[in-house]
Amino acid sequence: MLVGAGVLLIWKYQPSMQEQQEKVLEGAVREGSPEFAALTKRIVAETNEDKTWYSPVGTGYIMMNIAGRIRNNGDKPITGLEIKVTVVDSFDKPVRDNTVTVVPTQQKRLEPKGEMNVNVVIEGFNKDDDRARIRWKVTAIKTE
Secondary structure, rough: OOHHHHHOOOOOOOOOHHHHHHHOOOOOOOOOOOOOOHHHEEEEEEEEHHEEEEOOOOOOOOEEEEEEEEEEEEOOOOOEEEEEEEEEEOOEEEEEEEEEEEEEEOOOOOOOOOOEEEEEEEEOOOOOOOOOOEEEEEEEEEEE
16 A cells, blocks of 8 residues: 555656656757757658558547658757657648657657657548648757
8 A cells, every 4th residue: 555655656746748848858949049940951851651551540530650750961969859740631731730759759869960760640530631741840959
């Protein structure tokens, strides 16, 4: 009983996943800041169509597992990277999106001239949704 109470107490004081991600990206450069464009123009993100798949789930909706690759063509290691992945229709209108922190959650850091594989899950598509293309966008970046 005492062990259970201790575990419960520890769990209660653990920061949420969102709080942990905010702490990781503390001091990151975000869109709108002067240096953002210079840092992000050296980041290349692309979809790996062969490893991207979708599947119906028990609730009747469709989920997509989007596989991609991110390259750091810059000259500084990236220690924090947040990206927004958007599925758009044939008219380039957003259908669904998800914003995720990929560095350091999927990989500790991304070295200069390095690349990493990324997987992003987006849920809640209807079977009739037009899922024509996938767009990647850097929303926050933190370098050494």
